[in-house]
Amino acid sequence: MILIADSGSTKTDWRVMDASGVQEQVITAGINPQYLESSQIYTIFEGELLPNLKEKNPTAIYYYGAGCSSSEPNLRVEQALQKAFPNSTAHIDHDLLAAARALCGHQPGIACILGTGSNSCLYDGKNIIDNVPSLGFLIGDEGSGAYLGKMLVRAYLYRELPPELATSLKNTYNLTKESVLRSVYGSDMPSTYLATFAKFCYDKRKNPVIHAMIYESFSDFFERHVCKYEGFTELPVNFVGSIAYHFSDTLQQVAKKFGVRIGTIITSPSEGLILYHQELLAKIGEK
Structure with missing residues (x-):
């Protein structure tokens, strides 16, 4: 057992x-x-x-x-x-x-994680043979829930959101600058806190401003990670994680822009x- x-x-x-x-x-x-x-x-x-x-x-x-x-x-x-x-x-x-084991089995491919954080690798069917490093939520984690949450909260605090979105975000999370800074810099799991805002992005995903954030987040991931692997346009690029699964429509749009063929997308x-x-x-x- x-x-x-x-x-x-x-x-x-x-x-x-x-x-x-x-x-x-x-x-x-x-x-x-x-x-x-x-x-x-x-x-x-x-x-x-x-x-x-x-x-x-x-x-x-x-x-x-x-x-x-x-x-x-x-x-x-x-x-x-x-x-x-x-x-x-x-x-x-x-x-x-x-x-990699769950997505690719015994076949070569590119395996990506898009959840609270993000990561990726090139897999030969047995082992990970290349990995563009994941740098964490402070300077990396492109495409992740934490990355998307950081984009949203930053736009809110910098007064860059349209009034109706800003009001909705503030009311949903009782958001203040103090509460954000305390949760990011004073908690054990800041990336988890930032990733909670991904639900707001999902609920508002048809709003052009939010859609643009999601698109930019995924584009950053493809540019800084997926496109660095040899054969990225020939091999299937597979995804696991709640962000990849729930925002799969936008993920497919971004993949098409980079000439990437997406294989499997699963939540876990x-x-x-x-x-x-x-x-x-x-x-x-x-x-």
Whole structure:
């Protein structure tokens, strides 16, 4: 029995499974070890995960997470997992590998994440062979919910929105300069806060000003990420994440502008990961 985690900054999808399929699913808060210490991560496990696992003890944990791109943040997750599951072996990988496995399977392609944050890679069917770096919400994350939220809030505070949009935004979020600065510079998960404004953009997506923001956000992503990969006009470009899924019409428009062929767009890599690991379990005969 194994435990698979698909973790983003907004939520974490946990699946307990064996070779016969999924036995349990638990949703907890998002985890990003770039911003959270090991003790804070364990608090999430202790309060939201362990009580819902009904004393199931996985032999191995496969954790794919946002922010798990280097040894230091990975160690934070590993320490929290070891404390929560002392008899399990933990494997920590970047959520980008999860995206590539879920989107491309065993075929080459370009895999992209457009959710709270953004990332991309060139995948050869087995491994990630190229990755334009994701620089986080402060100087990167083009195309993401946080990037779009930053564009919207900045336009509001700089008085660049039409009056009807500005009034609607202010009333919806009780928005002030002080509340924005406090939430961005004084919270543990600023990107998650900024990404909450993506819902407003979705609700107002037919407004020309909002549509232009969405279009610009995706254009920035294609220009700075997708177009840097060799063969980007020949290979299928696949997307996972709520932003890609809910704004797929505009995403298709931008892809056409750059001569890109979009393959698959899904909200979550979980189902693809389940299939991937189920096949592995079947091969080793674990029950």
